Amino acid sequence: MHNEAQSGRRIGIVEDEAMIAMLMSEILSREGFDVVYQVATPDEAVDNTRSRNPDIILMDVNLGQEKDGIDAAMDIREFSDVPIIFITAYSDESTLRRADSVHPEAFLTKPIRRAELLETIQKGIA
Known part of the structure; x- marks a missing residue:
C-alpha cells in the first residue's frame, strides 16, 4: 500500500557503492517513489539532475574521486534548489562545514536504516 504523499516523488541517488545504491533504490521503489537516476560520480549527478529534474537527491559525500x-x-546549486540529503559513513568537522554551505536538507549516516531513510525523505519533500 503506497502513501499518496509519496507517489510521483522523483528521487536521484548518487552512491558509488553499488550494493548500497541498489538497496536504497529497491526500498524507495517499493515505497512508491520513482528513482529517476542512480549514478556513482559527481559529474553524472550534475548531468542527471539537470536532465531528469528529481524532487530530492540522496547524495553520498565520499564518492571515491577527486570531486x-x-x-x-x-x-x-548553481541551477537548482532541489533538496539534498547527504549520506556519509563519517563526518569530520571540516566536511560538515563544507556540506553546510550547500544547505542540505539532512544528513544520514551509514549504515542506513530503512525507517530513518523514509522519514528523512518525507521531511525533505514535505
Missing part, C-alpha cells in the same frame, strides 16, 4: 558529493551539490 566528492559536496562538490557535486555545489555545482547543482
Whole structure:
C-alpha cells in the first residue's frame, strides 16, 4: 500500500557503492517513489539532475574521486534548489562545514536504516 504523499516523488541517488545504491533504490521503489537516476560520480549527478529534474537527491559525500558529493551539490546549486540529503559513513568537522554551505536538507549516516531513510525523505519533500 503506497502513501499518496509519496507517489510521483522523483528521487536521484548518487552512491558509488553499488550494493548500497541498489538497496536504497529497491526500498524507495517499493515505497512508491520513482528513482529517476542512480549514478556513482559527481559529474553524472550534475548531468542527471539537470536532465531528469528529481524532487530530492540522496547524495553520498565520499564518492571515491577527486570531486566528492559536496562538490557535486555545489555545482547543482548553481541551477537548482532541489533538496539534498547527504549520506556519509563519517563526518569530520571540516566536511560538515563544507556540506553546510550547500544547505542540505539532512544528513544520514551509514549504515542506513530503512525507517530513518523514509522519514528523512518525507521531511525533505514535505
